[in-house]
Amino acid sequence: MLEQTNTSSQISHRIWCGWLLLLLVASSGCRVIYPGRLPDGPQPCIPANVPREQAKVTLPDYLIEPPDILRIEAISLVPKAPYQLRVFDVLSISTTGLTQSEAIDGEYTIQPDGSIKLGHEIGAIQAGGLTSEQLQEQILAKLKEIYTDPTVWVTLVQIGAQQQVAGEHLVAPDGKVNLGHYGRVRVVGLSIEEAQATVQAHLSQYLEDPQISLDVLGYNSKVYYVITQGAGLGDQVAILPARGNETVLDAIGQIQGLQSNSSTRMWIARPGYNEQGGDQILPVDWLAVTQRGDIETNYQIMPGDRVYVSEDKLVAMDTAFGKLFSPFERIFGVTLLGTQTAQRIVFFNQPNQGFGGF
Template identity: 25%
Template sequence: MKKTLLVMAAALGLAGGLALSAQAEDYTLRSGDQLSIIVAQDETISTSPTANFTPYVVRPDGKVAIPYVGEIYASGMTVAQFTDTVKAGLSKYIVDPDVAVNIVKWGSVRVYVFGEVHKPGAYELTKGHTVMDAIGAAEGFTWDTAKKKIFLIHQDDTNKAIPIHLNDMLKTGNMKENYTLREGDILYLTKNGKISFARDIAPFLSGAYMLSEIKDNN
C-alpha cells in the first residue's frame, strides 16, 4: 500500500510538471488578460511604458480593440497568433509593421472545488485555469478520492456533469481531460465513484452560486 501511494505521489508531481510546462508554452489568451502592445512605427498605438494601465484588455466577449485594426477575437489565441493577426491588420497602413505583444497581467477565473480535496471552496485562478490547477489550489485530492470519477460542471450547463479520469492523467501524463476552466465552473471529487446529481452536486451548485451572487453584489 505504501509503495502504491509513493508511486501515485510521484506521478502527480510528473503530471503537474507536464501541465505547467504546457501552460507556459501553449497559454491561450482569455477574458481579463491585460496586454502590452508595442508598434515600433507608431507610438500612438503602443502601450505607454510609464502608464499604470494598458488599454488592451481581453474583454468578457473575448475581443480586443486595436486602432486601425478594429476588434480581434483574441480568446483562444496564443500570443504569437494574436501578434500575427495584429501585424496583418496593421500591414494595410504600415509597411512591414514591427509588433511586440506581452501579457502584463493574467486574467482570473473564479471556480469552485468541492468533495474530496483538502481545502474545498472558491478559488481565483490566474494564468493556469485548468482542472489540475484548481485541484492544486485546493491543496490536492485526499486519499479517499475516486480518481476515476471526478466531475466538471459548467455554470451555463448545470444539468450536465462532465466525467474526468484523473487516474489516467496521473499514470500516463495524458492531459486530454485537463480541461480549461471557465468562470463559475465547479469541480466535484467523489469519494467512492457513486454519485447522485440531486443528492451530491445540486446542494453545492446552489451554495456556490449564492456565494457568487453575494460577492458580486458587494
C-alpha cells in the first residue's frame, strides 16, 4: 500500500513538472525555430549586407501600379491646326472701332451650348465647331452691322481639354489613366520618366509637340505589413505605405507600439528565398534595438515585407484556458441558478413557511 502511494506521488510529481516545463517554454518562446520551418530544413541565413539603420540603400526606380495617384501638369498643349473650338475653350477677344462703353476686350469661355456672350448689343454668337479664324470673321460681320469700321482679333488662350489632362489621375485596375477627351493611356509597370514619355506620345496624336510633367502623388501600390499575433483572439494586420526609408522601429511606431498581448519576439518575413534556399527570415532583437540602441537588427523595411510580432505566451495560454473552461462555467452557473431557484420554490411551498424564512 505504501509502495502504491509512493508511485502515485511520483507520477503526480512528474505531471506537475511537465506542466511547469511546458509553461516555462511557452512563456519564454523559441528564438531559433519559426512557424512553417522544418527542424531539419534550411536555417535562417542573414547576409552581412542586409540594409539596416545607418546602412540603408535606395530603392530601384519606382514602377507605377494600381492604385497609385499621378499628378500631371500641362506645360505646352497646343492643338493641331485646323482646330475646331470646343466647349470650355477660353478665347481672348479684342476690338477697335467701338465706343468705349461697348468695346470688347477680355477672355471669354465657350459655354456648354457652344456660344460666347459678347454683351448686350452683340449678344451671343455660336463658336463651337468653328476655327478661330471663322469665329473672328463671324464676329466682324456682326460688328459691321452696327459700327462703321470695326476690327476684331480672336486668339485661343486655353483649350478646355487641358483641364482634363492636368490634375490628379488615379491608375485604374487595368493600369490606365483617363485623360478625358484624349482617351486612356496605359502606364502600369513604367517608371515615372517612361510614363511621362508615353503620355506625351499619346497626346501628340491630337496636339502639336505636347509637353507635360508627371509625378507620383500617392504611392499606394508599394506597401508592407505589420502582423500582430492576437494571443488566441485573432491576428491584426496593418497595411502601411512603403516610402523607402522605414526600419523595424519605424514600423512598430506606426502601429502605436506593442500591445499588451504582444511579446518582444519579432522578425521580418521577406518574400522569396535566401541563399540557402530557405525562407528569408530576419530575427529582430527588440530589447537591443530599443534599450541599447543597437542597429544590428533594426533592418530597413522593403516593399512586401511582413513584420511579424509574436504573442505573449502567458496571455495566449490564459485565453486558451478561458475558451476551454468558459462553456463549463456557463453550464455550472445555469445549473447552480436552477438548483437555487428550485430550492426556494420548495421552501415557499412548505406549510407554515412565509417571509420569515428569509
